[in-house]
Amino acid sequence: MDDSLLARLRPLRERIDALDAQILDLLNQRARTALEVGQAKQAFDADGPILKPEREAMVIRRLQELNKGPFTDQAIDAVWSQIISTCRGLESTLTVAYLGPQGSFSEQAALEHFGHAVQRLRCNSFDEVFRAVEAGQADAGMVPVENSTEGAVNRTLDLLLNSPLKVLGERSIKIQHCLMTQSGTLDGVKRVMAHPQALAQCQSWLTQNHPELARDAASSNAEAARVAAEDPAVAAIAGTAAAEAWNLQVVASGIQDDPQNRTRFLAVGAMATQATGHDKTSVILAVPNRAGAVYEMLAPLAAHGVSMTRLESRPARTGQWEYYFYVDLLGHYDDAPVAQALAELKKQVAFFKVLGSYPAQ
Numbered sequence: 474m475d476d477s478l479l480a481r482l483r484p485l486r487e488r489i490d491a492l493d494a495q496i497l498d499l500l501n502q503r504a505r506t507a508l509e510v511g512q513a514k515q516a517f518d519a520d521g522p523i524l525k526p527e528r529e530a531m532v533i534r535r536l537q538e539l540n541k542g543p544f545t546d547q548a549i550d551a552v553w554s555q556i557i558s559t560c561r562g563l564e565s566t567l568t569v570a571y572l573g574p575q576g577s578f579s580e581q582a583a584l585e586h587f588g589h590a591v592q593r594l595r596c597n598s599f600d601e602v603f604r605a606v607e608a609g610q611a612d613a614g615m616v617p618v619e620n621s622t623e624g625a626v627n628r629t630l631d632l633l634l635n636s637p638l639k640v641l642g643e644r645s646i647k648i649q650h651c652l653m654t655q656s657g658t659l660d661g662v663k664r665v666m667a668h669p670q671a672l673a674q675c676q677s678w679l680t681q682n683h684p685e686l687a688r689d690a691a692s693s694n695a696e697a698a699r700v701a702a703e704d705p706a707v708a709a710i711a712g713t714a715a716a717e718a719w720n721l722q723v724v725a726s727g728i729q730d731d732p733q734n735r736t737r738f739l740a741v742g743a744m745a746t747q748a749t750g751h752d753k754t755s756v757i758l759a760v761p762n763r764a765g766a767v768y769e770m771l772a773p774l775a776a777h778g779v780s781m782t783r784l785e786s787r788p789a790r791t792g793q794w795e796y797y798f799y800v801d802l803l804g805h806y807d808d809a810p811v812a813q814a815l816a817e818l819k820k821q822v823a824f825f826k827v828l829g830s831y832p833a834q
């Protein structure tokens with residue numbers, strides 16, 4: 474390196490070294506304080522949860538409000554998620570279940586949401602994720618609930634209907650699909666495998682560019698990558714994390730039909746989450762099959778000024794054209810307008826279930 478540049482960099486690098494030493498000292502002070510918090514919680518309730526989703530969201534939001542830059546708010550989220558994850562991990566190990574194997578988008582969402590200092594429990598299906606959390610093998614689960622191209626993830630909606638678990642949080646991640654093979658070419662490749670949602674998200678691209686490839690469903694994209702790593706006649710559609718995890722070469726990237734393709738995941742667990750001032754509440758409702766019933770169902774929300782961010786329906790499987798409605802509202806169920814709207818709503822619907830209130834992302 475040029476001597477004059479070196480001379481200029483030396484004091485700046487010395488300053489960075491000194492700042493890093495201060496940050497390290499502060500991080501260790503924070504970690505010791507979190508350990509004390511853990512001991513206080515343990516003394517109060519030995520079996521109580523260490524994870525406090527509302528507190529984690531508020532720590533990060535407060536720092537984003539204090540932030541004057543040039544560190545970005547997104548970077549604050551990424552860095553403090555890891556700091557909190559490490560502090561939480563010192564208090565007690567958090568086990569998170571999600572659809573594996575290694576390199577799945579569910580793994581990416583779980584690690585972005587809970588940080589890397591967690592025990593990973595990779596499952597073969599969404600059903601297994603719910604079972605693991607319900608049985609206490611995992612403290613939390615991470616499941617996709619909707620995709621911006623393909624809409625609802627129906628199996629997740631059905632599991633939410635029947636599970637006692639609560640929604641603890643949400644995390645939306647950008648989904649960039651890649652076509653990948655062992656060799657990095659399509660020579661000798663006969664089939665393309667992926668989760669049905671991913672095949673649907675890439676269908677126009679596949680039809681235009683590779684109509685010759687047979688399309689096969691896999692239980693997850695990362696599972697398709699695992700198969701492709703064993704079989705040179707198989708290409709997989711998955712994210713770059715799966716390509717790295719299974720040592721595959723990317724043939725084409727960003728092949729999803731919608732470049733802005735995103736998937737929203739929900740964190741689920743056994744504990745309830747307190748209000749943070751910027752929350753969402755997810756509920757399931759059913760109304761009798763008659764004219765005006767859906768309109769009436771939503772009237773209390775409008776009356777109390779509660780905004781609805783999502784409305785999804787699923788057949789109730791009665792053969793009577795009856796539906797369950799999955800509704801997301803802005804606000805926590807402890808907030809007066811939401812509490813009042815839900816109390817009124819409950820009186821007039823045939824079915825009512827609160828899935829949980831949680832910090833809005």
Ligand SMILES: O=C(O)C(=O)C[C@]1(C(=O)O)C=C[C@@H](O)C=C1
Binds near residue numbers: 507511557558564
């Ligand atoms: O405040 C707490 O309850 C803590 O345990 C500390 C802490 C943190 O590191 O800030 C860690 C884990 C909890 O989920 C929330 C916050």
